[in-house]
Amino acid sequence: MIDYHCHILPGLDDGPSTMDESVKMAKMLSAAGYSTVYCTPHKVKNLYDRSNDAVRRSIKEMQRELCRQGIALRLLAGREYILDNHFLEYINDLMPLEGTSYLLIEIPSGSYQGMILDSITAILHKGLTPMIAHPERCRILTDQRNNIIPKSLSFFRRNSIYAKMRLEYSYQHIDLLEWLLQIDCAFQCNAGSLSGTYGRSVQKASQRFLNNGIYTHLGTDAHDSFFLEKINLNLKHVNSCASKMYSSLAFE
Numbered sequence: 298m299i300d301y302h303c304h305i306l307p308g309l310d311d312g313p314s315t316m317d318e319s320v321k322m323a324k325m326l327s328a329a330g331y332s333t334v335y336c337t338p339h340k341v342k343n344l345y346d347r348s349n350d351a352v353r354r355s356i357k358e359m360q361r362e363l364c365r366q367g368i369a370l371r372l373l374a375g376r377e378y379i380l381d382n383h384f385l386e387y388i389n390d391l392m393p394l395e396g397t398s399y400l401l402i403e404i405p406s407g408s409y410q411g412m413i414l415d416s417i418t419a420i421l422h423k424g425l426t427p428m429i430a431h432p433e434r435c436r437i438l439t440d441q442r443n444n445i446i447p448k449s450l451s452f453f454r455r456n457s458i459y460a461k462m463r464l465e466y467s468y469q470h471i472d473l474l475e476w477l478l479q480i481d482c483a484f485q486c487n488a489g490s491l492s493g494t495y496g497r498s499v500q501k502a503s504q505r506f507l508n509n510g511i512y513t514h515l516g517t518d519a520h521d522s523f524f525l526e527k528i529n530l531n532l533k534h535v536n537s538c539a540s541k542m543y544s545s546l547a548f549e
């Protein structure tokens with residue numbers, strides 16, 4: 298199995314602060330059946346702003362430590378970008394999930410749709426595929442009343458290669474989730490959402506997305522070993538939900 302979203306690297310964001318804790322997480326993931334983990338530290342301006350090179354160096358160092366301790370877990374590089382007012386500052390230095398064209402992005406609560414659309418369109422122009430992190434935790438995607446996009450987005454009208462999008466904007470309102478599906482975004486589910494770690498409403502949303510075939514990838518979004526214990530990777534329910542996705546989508 299592959300964990301597509303994990304804050305396992307030490308000292309780069311709000312994940313583990315020591316290598317020992319990172320190694321403990323790696324042991325737990327390996328024991329739960331994971332062979333590969335995408336290390337996706339946050340990229341948030343003025344908060345978690347370490348360089349992509351720092352991420353690569355950290356992976357190299359941790360992979361060496363895992364080899365030394367005989368822990369069979371492959372670490373690959375990535376980032377989790379927050380779609381805020383600063384996102385476009387990083388547009389020429391993006392770090393997609395290693396070996397793929399997927400860019401892991403989080404849509405924060407309180408973000409407005411124009412900014413989301415501008416950011417996602419810029420990602421597409423870079424030839425990358427947006428992967429929406431834990432959509433079940435994004436109120437703008439789970440609350441139908443919020444899925445209204447204003448008509449006046451001249452950007453799309455100026456860019457002829459996105460004819461499909463332009464077509465969408467001839468309507469006064471569209472459903473944001475529907476639009477993300479139409480442009481073939483990937484959707485990453487948090488394992489803890491399925492097991493109820495974030496509460497009943499997130500769990501219900503994740504089950505709805507799962508049943509509707511929206512998810513394409515699964516991740517733990519773990520920040521420490523305590524969290525991994527809490528989401529209980531061996532939970533029957535999570536594994537059975539995950540196996541539904543493994544069978545047809547991007548899972549090993």
Ligand SMILES: [Fe+2]
Pocket residue numbers: 302304377430518
């Ligand atoms: Fe995350």
